Amino acid sequence: MSDPELRIGLFGRGRLAAAIVEAAQSAGTPLAWQVGRDEVPGGPADVAIDASVAGAVEAHLDWALATGTDLVIGTTGWSMPGLGARVGGRIGVLSASNFSLAVALMARLATVLGRFAALDPARDPYLFEHHHRLKADAPSGTAKTLAAALLAGCPRKTEWTLGPAEPHQLSVGVLRAGAEFGTHTVGLDAPAEVVELTHRARSRAPFAEGALGAARWLRGRKGCFTMDDLAREVLDPLFNFGGTP
Numbered sequence: 622m623s624d625p626e627l628r629i630g631l632f633g634r635g636r637l638a639a640a641i642v643e644a645a646q647s648a649g650t651p652l653a654w655q656v657g658r659d660e661v662p663g664g665p666a667d668v669a670i671d672a673s674v675a676g677a678v679e680a681h682l683d684w685a686l687a688t689g690t691d692l693v694i695g696t697t698g699w700s701m702p703g704l705g706a707r708v709g710g711r712i713g714v715l716s717a718s719n720f721s722l723a724v725a726l727m728a729r730l731a732t733v734l735g736r737f738a739a740l741d742p743a744r745d746p747y748l749f750e751h752h753h754r755l756k757a758d759a760p761s762g763t764a765k766t767l768a769a770a771l772l773a774g775c776p777r778k779t780e781w782t783l784g785p786a787e788p789h790q791l792s793v794g795v796l797r798a799g800a801e802f803g804t805h806t807v808g809l810d811a812p813a814e815v816v817e818l819t820h821r822a823r824s825r826a827p828f829a830e831g832a833l834g835a836a837r838w839l840r841g842r843k844g845c846f847t848m849d850d851l852a853r854e855v856l857d858p859l860f861n862f863g864g865t866p
């Protein structure tokens with residue numbers, strides 16, 4: 622659904638940003654402005670989307686707070702302790718390592734897979750991701766989100782690690798090659814069987830369309846949010862299997 626009244630600004634001029642520009646044009650709602658490194662936003666916006674680099678996110682948050690602009694952060698590889706206190710109720714901030722609704726679903730299923738692994742120590746969970754060779758961060762932000770979701774369901778696993786894992790660790794595999802838009806697999810290896818769930822993006826369209834959807838959703842909300850907050854309304858009913866309330 623498009624909202625011609627919503628003015629969206631965009632930080633970034635790279636691959637994701639180009640897909641967002643294209644998606645906005647296709648929806649008939651061109652962006653209010655777009656800036657890259659060392660450029661200054663050329664006017665007001667209701668919501669800005671950050672699709673830049675990890676090192677620029679804090680400055681973009683400062684700008685959003687100073688101008689009272691809501692901010693959707695799609696950039697990965699950054700961390701900001703105290704983000705919630707800093708934002709308070711001043712603006713809305715939605716951080717998403719992945720704007721695809723299907724990945725929000727996968728995060729929930731990763732927790733269920735973790736719970737299933739927790740029932741039997743012979744069920745060994747793992748995570749794997751593949752991205753294009755130019756991606757700056759590893760593991761991907763999505764892999765970290767999925768790892769956290771899986772760990773939340775499996776108490777004997779307390780952290781993730783790249784490559785070989787101790788018994789308390791979740792092994793995460795990373796591949797950087799070619800032009801892959803983003804593939805993530807959560808899996809479980811048991812003595813007699815294997816379970817795998819894979820999300821594979823066929824283009825950057827799901828990220829771009831999800832970013833615009835996140836901007837629309839965030840408008841008028843104050844505080845810090847994630848894709849799970851946005852997805853709740855759609856996903857919660859899918860996890861209702863009947864029975865007593």
Ligand SMILES: NC(=O)C1=CN([C@@H]2O[C@H](COP(=O)(O)OP(=O)(O)OC[C@H]3O[C@@H](n4cnc5c(N)ncnc54)[C@H](O)[C@@H]3O)[C@@H](O)[C@H]2O)C=CC1
Binds near residue numbers: 634637657694
């Ligand atoms: N949340 C999601 O669904 C997705 C997130 N991403 C993330 O988005 C980020 C960007 O990815 P790509 O577009 O592939 O990278 P890219 O390298 O193609 O683009 C990065 C852009 O940021 C610009 N930039 C650098 N400093 C800046 C500054 N201070 N202000 C504004 N722009 C600045 C660069 O000039 C470049 O245009 C990455 O962190 C990536 O992981 C990518 C795809 C989907």
Ligand SMILES: O=C(O)C1=N[C@H](C(=O)O)C[C@H](O)C1
Binds near residue numbers: 762763
């Ligand atoms: O850099 C990318 O391309 C992507 N980055 C995001 C991530 O780090 O998870 C999302 C998607 O996988 C594509």
